[in-house]
Amino acid sequence: xRKLKLSCLAATAIALATPVLADDVKxxxxxxxxxxxxxxxxxxxxxxxxxxxxxxxxxGWGGNKVDIVYQDNRSDKQEAIxxxxxMAESENADxxxxxxxxxxxxxxxxxxxxxxxxxFTTATSPAxxxxxxxxxxxxETADAYLAPVAEQVISMGPKSCFVVTIRDNEGxxxxxxxxxxxxxxxxxxxxxxxxxxxxxxxxxxxxxxIVSAEPDCLFVTAPPEQAANIIIQAKQAGLEPDTILAGDSxxxxxxxxxxxxxxxxxxxxxxxxxxxxxxxxxxxxxxxQKAYGNAPDLWAATGYTMMQTVANAIRNAGxxxxxxxxxxxxxxxxxxxxxxxQGKLTFDxxxxxxxGGIAMMIKDGGWAKP
Numbered sequence: 059x060r061k062l063k064l065s066c067l068a069a070t071a072i073a074l075a076t077p078v079l080a081d082d083v084k085x086x087x088x089x090x091x092x093x094x095x096x097x098x099x100x101x102x103x104x105x106x107x108x109x110x111x112x113x114x115x116x117x118g119w120g121g122n123k124v125d126i127v128y129q130d131n132r133s134d135k136q137e138a139i140x141x142x143x144x145m146a147e148s149e150n151a152d153x154x155x156x157x158x159x160x161x162x163x164x165x166x167x168x169x170x171x172x173x174x175x176x177x178f179t180t181a182t183s184p185a186x187x188x189x190x191x192x193x194x195x196x197x198e199t200a201d202a203y204l205a206p207v208a209e210q211v212i213s214m215g216p217k218s219c220f221v222v223t224i225r226d227n228e229g230x231x232x233x234x235x236x237x238x239x240x241x242x243x244x245x246x247x248x249x250x251x252x253x254x255x256x257x258x259x260x261x262x263x264x265x266x267x268i269v270s271a272e273p274d275c276l277f278v279t280a281p282p283e284q285a286a287n288i289i290i291q292a293k294q295a296g297l298e299p300d301t302i303l304a305g306d307s308x309x310x311x312x313x314x315x316x317x318x319x320x321x322x323x324x325x326x327x328x329x330x331x332x333x334x335x336x337x338x339x340x341x342x343x344x345x346x347q348k349a350y351g352n353a354p355d356l357w358a359a360t361g362y363t364m365m366q367t368v369a370n371a372i373r374n375a376g377x378x379x380x381x382x383x384x385x386x387x388x389x390x391x392x393x394x395x396x397x398x399x400q401g402k403l404t405f406d407x408x409x410x411x412x413x414g415g416i417a418m419m420i421k422d423g424g425w426a427k428p
Contacts, residue, residue: 081379083119083372085126086145088156088166089180093133094256095158097282097313098180098357103128104350105361106155112345113369120373131157135165142166146173153371153384154178155364160186160229167193176385178364180357182229187409192381194388194409196364198399200229200236203307203328206417208240210326210428211304216274218247219302222264222288223279225253233279233306241275249273254288256281261288265295275302282308286318293321302326311355315423322420326428329418331359331398339397363396367403370394 087106091099110126113119127149131138138157145151153176157166163181167189170177178194179186187193197203211219219241223234231253238248249271252264268276269292276292278285285305293299302324308314309327318325333343333353342362346354354362371387372379394403399413406412419428 080121080123081377083122083124083153083379084149084151085124085368086142086149086151086154086156087126087128088131088138088141088145088154089128090133090158090162091130094281095133095162097308097311098158099130099133101355101358102158102180102361102364105346105354105358105363106365108342108346108349109362109365109369113365118369118373120369122372122379124369124372127151131162133159133162135159135162138162138166139169142170142175142177143173146170146175151175152379152381153368153388155368156180159227160232161227163193163195164189164228175381176388178368178388180360180364183232184408184410185228185232191389191409192385194405194411196360196367196411198330198411198413198415200233202412203330203415204233204236205240206415207304207326207328208237208244210417211275211277211302212241212244212246214275214302216241216246216302218249218271218273219275219277220250220252220268220271220273221248221277221279222252222254222268224256224281224284226255230279230306234277237277237279237304246275254280254284256284258284259287261291262295264288265291265297268292269296272298273301275304277304278309279306280308282311282314283317285309286314286322289318289325290321307356309420310418310425311357312352315420318420323422325420326417327419328415329356329425330413330415331356332416332418332425335416336397336401338395338401342397359398363398363403366396367391367394 089099129141155178160181160183163179163186171190171192224230304326375383375387392404396403418425
């Protein structure tokens with residue numbers, strides 16, 4: 059029954075599409091399923107494949123013949139550039155899904171825009187959209203999705219906070235800036251602001267700084283396992299057990315939970331996907347669990363939503379599906395039913411997605427409302 063309800067969600071959007079003549083369409087997927095950003099890429103691709111299977115079963119491509127090619131850029135932006143260029147020039151792809159990180163998207167965006175091929179990235183920073191009109195992002199801006207987290211932390215009454223971020227990734231820096239600004243506006247004193255590198259593993263010196271600052275709050279924006287490691291080492295160094303912990307969306311991933319264990323209990327994070335938020339979200343979660351043997355995280359839901367968004371654009375791109383008609387159809391996406399956020403996706407005039415979100419926390423190895 060749940061699967062039927064999920065199929066009905068896709069059918070709603072299909073019914074709104076104008077019937078078109080069949081066309082051959084190629085979708086290129088360039089995301090990292092190995093190395094640093096694999097924690098995003100693996101569930102992202104799983105979600106895409108689940109969506110693609112359901113779309114194909116329901117004739118959700120609008121009668122078009124769609125070929126999807128998946129490539130791993132191994133968390134390397136030069137590899138992403140090469141793959142996207144090859145997809146556009148040699149393989150005649152009509153649209154690209156990916157890459158993952160803001161740093162990768164900042165490097166590939168100008169390339170995709172110059173080749174006039176739509177690129178749909180998970181990058182968090184809105185700066186990626188400045189490359190040109192062919193660039194789209196699946197994530198809301200940090201201003202939107204971190205606001206509930208900051209509000210929740212502020213409501214807990216901290217007088218001070220220590221923030222840690224990946225300094226060589228603009229997306230993480232942006233998240234730090236938004237969270238820090240929100241707390242400062244509320245009168246919370248920032249007693250430490252430290253940058254680290256994505257490759258760092260030894261946080262002994264950093265942990266000493268954190269503990270010495272005696273913060274009421276610790277905010278870490280970094281890849282899940284690294285963020286968990288920072289918290290673990292800080293607690294081993296003497297961080298007070300009642301310190302408020304907060305992070306980015308990666309703190310909701312299973313990798314963060316597995317790596318952090320009891321040390322990360324209570325961490326507050328932004329959630330764009332909650333499995334019991336709607337019937338369609340619950341149906342997706344059940345189907346994903348059946349297909350892959352584990353519950354879907356944010357990125358699995360994001361991949362599912364991204365493939366549905368591309369399918370919606372393909373259906374509405376007209377009788378001749380081209381890169382330009384797909385770009386226009388993507389930009390026109392409005393109130394499309396999705397399993398994330400508040401249940402509907404709309405791109406504004408700046409190609410920024412809007413879907414809504416909620417603050418959640420880690421409790422007993424799972425998610426709970428604060």
